Structures are given as C-alpha cells and as structure tokens.
Amino acid sequence: xxxxxxxxxxxxxxxxxxxxxxxxxxxxxxxxxxxxxxxxxxxxxxxxxxxxxxxxxxxxxxxxxxxxxxxxxxxxxxxxxxxxxxxxxxxxxxxxxxxxxxxxxxxxxxxxxxxxxxxxxxxxxxxxxxxxxxxxxxxxxxxxxxxxxxxxxxxxxxxxxxxxxxxxxxxxxxxxxxxxxxxx
Numbered sequence: 001x002x003x004x005x006x007x008x009x010x011x012x013x014x015x016x017x018x019x020x021x022x023x024x025x026x027x028x029x030x031x032x033x034x035x036x037x038x039x040x041x042x043x044x045x046x047x048x049x050x051x052x053x054x055x056x057x058x059x060x061x062x063x064x065x066x067x068x069x070x071x072x073x074x075x076x077x078x079x080x081x082x083x084x085x086x087x088x089x090x091x092x093x094x095x096x097x098x099x100x101x102x103x104x105x106x107x108x109x110x111x112x113x114x115x116x117x118x119x120x121x122x123x124x125x126x127x128x129x130x131x132x133x134x135x136x137x138x139x140x141x142x143x144x145x146x147x148x149x150x151x152x153x154x155x156x157x158x159x160x161x162x163x164x165x166x167x168x169x170x171x172x173x174x175x176x177x178x179x180x181x182x183x184x
Contacts, residue, residue: 003038003052004180008102008150009171011184012050017146019082020049020056022124028058032079032122035060042179044100046138048145051101053184057082059142063135070134083119083143086128088112095137097151103177105166107155111140 006012020028031054039047045066048059059080063073093113098106114132117139121127131139141151152163169175173183 001034001037002041002180003034004182005038005042005047005051005100005177006053007170007173007175007177007181007183008152008167009183010053010101012053012055013101013145013150014148015050015055016148017048017050017055017057020058022082022120025124028081028124029122031056031058032060032081035079036062038179042100042177046142047100048142050145050148053182057146059083059139059146061135061138061142063138066134066138073134076135078139079122080117080139080142081120081122081124083117083139083146085115085143086118087116087130089114089132093137095134097137097141099141099151100177100179101145102150102152102167102170103175103181105152105163105170107152107159107163109151109154111137111154115140 035047046061049056063076067074089112091113092110094108094110097109114136116130118128
C-alpha cells in the first residue's frame with residue numbers, strides 16, 4: 001500500500017531505527033511491500049522504513065530507475081532487513097544526492113566508494129554482499145536514514161548554511177511534492 005513520505009522536520013527521521021523482529025514475517029512482508037509500492041509511486045531509487053513513519057531497520061533500493069545513467073544498475077533491486085555494514089572502503093567518492101524526504105534539495109556528499117553488508121532479504125535469507133559505485137551510494141543513503149541521519153547532515157558546513165532556508169520551508173510544509181507526503 002502506498003504510504004505518505006515523511007518530510008524533513010519529522011521526528012521519525014531523526015531516530016535511530018530499532019531492529020526489525022524477524023519472527024514477524026507477516027508484518028515484515030507488509031512493510032517491505034509498502035516500501036516498494038511507495039517507492040514506485042514516488043519515482044525514487046531508494047526508501048527506508050523511517051521515511052514512511054516506521055522506525056525499523058528496513059530499506060529498499062531500486063537501481064532500475066537509474067539505468068539510463070548507470071546501465072550496470074539494470075535489474076538491481078534489494079530489500080535490506082536489519083543490515084549491518086561489515087566493511088567500508090577507505091577510498092571515498094562524491095555524488096550529488098537528493099532525497100524524497102528533502103524534496104527539491106540536492107548537494108554533493110562524500111561517502112565510501114564501496115561497502116560490504118550483511119543483511120536479511122525479503123525472504124529472510126541472510127546474505128553478505130559487497131556493493132560499489134552508485135549501488136553503494138544508494139544503499140549508504142538509505143542506511144543513513146536507519147541511523148537518524150539525512151544527507152544534508154553530511155554536506156560541507158557552508159553548503160548546509162546555504163540550504164537552511166529551503167530546509168526550514170520544508171519543515172514548515174512550504175513545499176510541493178508529486179507524492180503523498182507529511183510532516184509529523
């Protein structure tokens with residue numbers, strides 16, 4: 001079911017999400033499906049449970065929406081339940097990021113170029129995978145949401161200062177989106 005996306009200023013986006021209960025298979029199936037449905041409707045490439053108001057360590061990414069820019073992402077779809085980053089590369093890279101919870105705001109963010117993650121997939125199978133390039137970027141962005149962090153927290157201080165007015169407007173509901181959104 002399509003859920004509203006919580007916007008900048010919502011308390012749930014600043015909480016460290018709790019581990020998901022792996023014994024609640026029905027609840028997890030519903031949550032993962034809600035994330036996929038909401039992501040598809042919003043035309044994003046990733047979504048974390050806190051962005052739909054659920055403070056659990058669950059996120060989804062869909063590289064298909066980026067395949068025109070990054071052809072290697074065609075068919076790349078993952079659901080992450082209780083992910084743990086095992087390793088990050090020392091080499092950093094910079095990409096321009098945006099976020100469905102921070103509409104209309106974009107900024108360059110430095111993150112590790114690659115990471116290795118242990119997680120449960122939507123079938124509750126435990127997996128360990130290494131990701132790089134833009135796949136790593138999408139995943140790290142969503143994992144930041146699980147830790148109560150937004151991409152705007154990671155930009156250079158001068159850039160963050162330049163974004164202050166836009167962020168305040170979003171927090172006060174002075175923003176339009178093409179998807180259901182709310183601030184709480």
